[in-house]
Amino acid sequence: MNTVKTIKDIDDDVWHEFKSMAARNKMRTGKFFEKMVISYKEKSKSSWDDVLLCDKIISDKEADELERFTTSLRKEKGYRQ
Numbered sequence: 001m002n003t004v005k006t007i008k009d010i011d012d013d014v015w016h017e018f019k020s021m022a023a024r025n026k027m028r029t030g031k032f033f034e035k036m037v038i039s040y041k042e043k044s045k046s047s048w049d050d051v052l053l054c055d056k057i058i059s060d061k062e063a064d065e066l067e068r069f070t071t072s073l074r075k076e077k078g079y080r081q
Helices: 012-024 029-052 060-077
Strands: none
16 A cells, blocks of 8 residues: 655755656656665665774774873863763
């Protein structure tokens, strides 16, 4: 069963471009929207994987030193720990 969904506050130019993109890809707007959402989810997950799973920038020793320095600086300036 098909139902009608609405998306509020879409600029007319953006909506026209979206419909044009769907037509160029020979897809209905609903399927094109679904494809865009799936693609966005994959790209955003990939971006976080790049950040979280990358090689270390500094060594563990340097990280510990940096943490101690930051903690002492925050304590000195009166910031929360």
